[in-house]
Amino acid sequence: MPIKQQPSDCAAIDEHSVAYYSELAYRAMLAEVNLTPKPGLVDRNNCGAHKDMELEDFHRSALAIRQWLPRFIEFGACSANLPAVDVLIGLRPIGIACETDMFRATAGVNTHKGSIFSLGLLCAAIGRLHTLHRLITPELICSTAAAFCRGLTERELQSTINNHKNQPSQTAGQRLFQQLGLTGARGEAEAGYPLVIQLALPHYRDRLAQGIDPELALLDTLLVLMAHNGDTNVASRGGPSGLSWLQQRAKALLCQGGIRHPSDLRHLHDFDQECIQRNLSAGGSADLLIITWFLAQISHSNYQH
Ligand SMILES: CC(C)(COP(=O)(O)OP(=O)(O)OC[C@H]1O[C@@H](n2cnc3c(N)ncnc32)[C@H](O)[C@@H]1O)[C@@H](O)C(=O)NCCC(=O)NCCS
Ligand SMILES: Nc1ncnc2c1ncn2[C@@H]1O[C@H](COP(=O)(O)OP(=O)(O)OP(=O)(O)O)[C@@H](O)[C@H]1O
DSSP states (O other): OOOSOOOOOOOOOOHHHHHHHHHHHHHHHHHHHHOSOOTTSOOSSOOTTOSSOOHHHHHHHHHHHHTTHHHHHHHHHHTTTSOGGGTHHHHHHHHHHHHHHHHHHTTSOOSSHHHHHHHHHHHHHHHHHHHTTOOOOHHHHHHHHHHHTTTHHIIIIITHHHHHTTOTTOOHHHHHHHHHOOOHHHHHHHTTOHIIIIIIHHHHHHHHHTTOOHHHHHHHHHHHHHHHOOOHHHHHHHHHHHHHHHHHHHHHHHHTTOSOSGGGHHHHHHHHHHHHHHTOOOHHHHHHHHHHHHHHHHHHOOOOO
């Protein structure tokens, strides 16, 4: 499809701001994958329910993605003159090139496809807000990302139902929308990341304010996401019953008090083993946890541009 409008050349965003936000996004990916023990997901203890990837693949993948993070921010900064809804068409080739580098780094394994999509959108939103001299807050970043994605679920999920029904070219996300109505990574982005803004981020901040260890607070926040997210990774592996089981299991753990003390980690070890047995992995919630950590650092920082 031809690009309707090209972003004009713009005075590039200053390199310190680009470096600062890129580094936070890179560290967010590391904070998530190193966090242990996570039910069903790859972590420092094990590969969870995954047979084709391990911790080192995620470290290599994050390093490959790191090179692209400044490009997302710069694109967002340089396209700030365009209507928000016209930004995604220019951002996508950068996201796809970044995905290609990720697959090269992992010999073809999907470690961070969903993370690239979401971090790419948020980084571009930061660039746009910077150029427009707006405040860079979690809420404004997510509402800007939502504006980039307006119409995305209609274009790529709803309208593909009739055009591509049962086609092998369908992605997992398109198939799950058709079968279960889940809108996945696209729906969460288009809605402005409500699970992060309304649930996970306030929960993480509350736990930190209560003096809970940051790693335990992040694990507890992962449970909140798992309890509420219509995660297409879980549904693709376990169907609707697998998704419902995982959500209920996470809710039950939270009702028991969640993860507040090191002794609570035994519940996560049990949950991990159950996910491995059922071949369930909450990759979408892991992606949202990356975003939660990233936005939490931004709301804590006094960074001035
Ligand atoms: C839109 C994408 C994610 C489509 O993938 P797909 O159709 O398989 O969709 P799906 O919703 O199943 O998600 C893919 C990944 O997102 C993550 N995910 C799953 N569920 C959720 C959820 N509820 N919320 C957030 N992320 C989720 C998972 O990691 C999953 O593997 C993407 O691959 C794509 O189009 N990439 C091109 C790069 C791009 O557009 N970049 C633009 C911004 S940088
Ligand atoms: N620590 C993690 N462990 C596993 N997945 C993660 C982790 N962090 C993020 N993810 C997300 O989960 C997705 C990978 O999930 P999964 O391997 O289930 O997907 P897939 O490759 O599409 O499916 P399958 O492996 O069933 O063929 C990635 O796109 C990534 O963004």
